[in-house]
Amino acid sequence: MAPQVILQAAVSGLLLGLIFSLISVGLALIWGVMGFINFAHADFMMLSMYLAFWLFTLYGIDPVFSLPVAAVLSFILGVLVYRLIVSRVVGASIVVQLFVTFGLMIFLRGSAQFLWSPDYRQIPETLVSGRLQIFGVYIGIPQLLAGAGALVVDAILYWFIQKTETGRALRAVAEDKLAASLMGIPSERMYALAWGIGVGGAGLAGALISTYYYIYPDVGSVFGLIALTIVAMAFGNILVTFIASIATGLVISLGGIIIGPALKYAVVFLVFLAVLLLRRTKE
């Protein structure tokens, strides 16, 4: 195989991995802080893609300018979902946790299909359309900007969680809820914040990829499951999640040209199983 092709695939994989990282870091935060598996995570991303699409289609607002709107609305949505639904099942059995988000996932996809039909949509022309050629490797400008945007948001999030007082409080709740509450940290507020940030990240990712990705009700199905496998492999650790996201992007992209595009996700899932089984996860 020509090195050019592999390089091309590696660059695409890297940019894809950056998008995964933005979705997964938020999911890892929710997983880490409250041990909650959210199967509906990428469906919030889907909502944000539709937001960008409709803002563009109805009002001619470019997706680039939809980014802050998507981030704020997604944050609010995340807090609302926590307050209205998730807070009622904190500490419930695994089955209940699984089903709440399965239900949410089906509800969101069904609603999107009901409201906007199952058609594949696309934003035809944005401010960032076009592509670059560097050393014979083509890079789409939307992909490049989405990847760069994801990286910036990842860095801000990491700084927030590691360096700020609120971030420390989040980590304290993740570490030991009881001890944190004895220190006066309201775990309820921290859970809500984790959901806000997590869904906000997914929303930003959605707005970022709406410049080049197809928009349809089930778009979250692949992203959601892959983000979950990434977070599960990283056991909710934010930094490991970032690395695992990049690795997953590369596996998908390179697996796509080596094994064939149809089976690329199966490869990711096999890697996930292998990691899980080798680490013999008890929990």
Add this chain to the structure above:
Amino acid sequence: MKGKESMRVGGFTIRPQIVLLGIAFLALVIYPWVLTNPFPRHLMIMLLLYAMMGLGWNILGGFAGQISVGHGIYFGLGAYTSTMLLMKLGITPWVGMLGGVLVAELAALVVGYACFRLGGRYFSMATLVIGEIGRIVFTNFGWVGGAVGLFLPVLEESFINFQFHASKIPYYYIILAFTVLAIVTTYVITKTRLGYYFRAVRDDPDAARSLGIDITMYKLIALGISVFFTAIGGSFYAQYILFIDPISTMNFMISLTITLLVVLGGMGTLWGPIIGAFVLIPITELTRVYWGGAGRAIDLVIYGALIVLIAIYQPQGLVAMVERYRRKLRNGSTVRSN
């Protein structure tokens, strides 16, 4: 309590539960002769199919506490094995059904042996992902029809061919018989040592291990029993619908529905899966028929909302709700009699 509620007739003790059970069974037997339209019959066949698979899943998820959300793969393996044996070798679907069970059990042995070391949510995620791998592989596996699927050959109507065209009633009685088998299996498990072992594995694996119970073996037995009924369900479905493809047989929604009806009815109870199926399947089938047409997914909206509501408000299942109500009633009556 037993003495108070029982009635002695000619030396036999008849409990009201037995009478109720007899009436319910009789109602099920005459059902297709009372409701003669195709739709109620189809509805009841699907209901019993899911009730049977739910009963099987309940043994693994409810009794042994292993939450698999990837049972669709065993359903698919059952459907594909019997269909391929019929199409390539002309083997009767009854033998194909056993072949399907065998293939699914082998797959389950590998999955179980590998994944039972994983705890809680990691086990659930692993089963889900394995189910997805199954769907992807079958979608890209041309020999078994790939994404296009397989139309089963239409054969002469007979029991040995497992095909009935003039009336769906034979399908109804076949699935009713399997459902009864699943009920009896569950009942026997609850009354024997096996059931206690399963619950010990679920409630306190460390204590069970210290008593010398081979935890992995008992999890595998529970998985084996549940996969048996799931694979049978797959073969039955293939013969009943006469068309299979990865979306209709290996879909995550199948895994989810099997699990959900048990949760709704009550995990780890004998009647939970049946009650769950009686509530859930008509709702899903009816919403799909009335509102699911033309790409409009209002049935999915309702289904999703229903799942969330069940998880929040009825996580113990309907059986627990009925039990609570009965206990309240009984306590109320004792107070009055005092």
